[in-house]
Amino acid sequence: MVYAWSHQRKKLQVVRWCDKVNTVVIDTHAHLQWNKFDGDRSEVVKRAVDAGVTKILTLATDLQSSYRVVELAEEFAEVFAAVGIHPTDAKNAQSIDLQRIAELAQHPKVVAIGETGMDLYWEQESRAIQEYYFQQQMLLAIEKDLPVVVHNRDAGEATLAAIFALKNKKLRGVFHCFAEDETYAEKVVQLGFYISFTGNITYKKSPLPKVSSSVPLDRLLLETDSPFMAPIPQRGQRNEPVFIKHIAEKHAEIRGLSYDEIARQTSENAQQLFRFPQ
Numbered sequence: 001m002v003y004a005w006s007h008q009r010k011k012l013q014v015v016r017w018c019d020k021v022n023t024v025v026i027d028t029h030a031h032l033q034w035n036k037f038d039g040d041r042s043e044v045v046k047r048a049v050d051a052g053v054t055k056i057l058t059l060a061t062d063l064q065s066s067y068r069v070v071e072l073a074e075e076f077a078e079v080f081a082a083v084g085i086h087p088t089d090a091k092n093a094q095s096i097d098l099q100r101i102a103e104l105a106q107h108p109k110v111v112a113i114g115e116t117g118m119d120l121y122w123e124q125e126s127r128a129i130q131e132y133y134f135q136q137q138m139l140l141a142i143e144k145d146l147p148v149v150v151h152n153r154d155a156g157e158a159t160l161a162a163i164f165a166l167k168n169k170k171l172r173g174v175f176h177c178f179a180e181d182e183t184y185a186e187k188v189v190q191l192g193f194y195i196s197f198t199g200n201i202t203y204k205k206s207p208l209p210k211v212s213s214s215v216p217l218d219r220l221l222l223e224t225d226s227p228f229m230a231p232i233p234q235r236g237q238r239n240e241p242v243f244i245k246h247i248a249e250k251h252a253e254i255r256g257l258s259y260d261e262i263a264r265q266t267s268e269n270a271q272q273l274f275r276f277p278q
């Protein structure tokens with residue numbers, strides 16, 4: 001039996017997918033360095049691993065957290081790291097940070113640059129700075145032969161334009177927490193990028209199931225974005241990688257496929273993109 005701590009109910013509750021331990025899934029987007037995990041980080045990783053989440057990619061948002069995610073990747077066999085500067089942190093970054101991030105990217109468990117991208121929802125004034133750091137991190141990803149993990153919030157056109165400018169340079173990556181429409185998804189796929197949806201795909205009245213069904217299955221990844229965006233039935237609680245099962249179940253339901261098919265294909269996709277060392 002697998003249990004998870006319910007912050008809402010203040011007790012351990014049974015996680016119902018314990019029969020799916022043999023089907024492995026990969027959480028391609030979490031922030032395990034967040035202080036919300038300080039009290040029980042080892043248990044969070046163990047709960048996920050016990051439930052078949054064999055790999056958890058944990059992403060930095062600035063230089064300091066880039067050091068931290070590498071430490072976590074060294075501490076836990078199943079944890080891998082992405083180093084980079086989040087668009088909402090770009091205004092606090094310095095050019096030297098990019099140099100340090102480039103050094104950290106040499107680490108064998110660093111499998112991506114990110115998260116990077118553009119955010120004009122929280123940050124409109126820093127647009128030019130965001131664009132600069134996004135471009136620099138994409139160039140770094142190309143140089144290191146690593147994928148970029150792209151955050152786009154209310155910056156659809158600017159994000160695509162920045163990627164399009166480098167499209168002949170063997171850039172690969174994923175649009176995480178996808179919240180655009182089908183037309184946009186098609187453009188992303190045409191650029192050779194992958195797409196992942198967080199727990200928001202499980203929310204009632206969400207238009208995302210329809211968008212998701214338009215994405216070719218070989219371009220789909222699974223992610224939680226822990227500790228944010230917990231899926232139903234954990235919505236409103238702290239999210240953690242073990243809850244990825246609800247997102248996989250939703251994709252299976254949307255596409256009329258089995259849970260195993262979704263798990264297998266998305267794990268294969270994640271391996272293709274991130275090239276996790278075996």
Ligand SMILES: [Zn+2]
Pocket residue numbers: 029031059115225
């Ligand atoms: Zn994130």
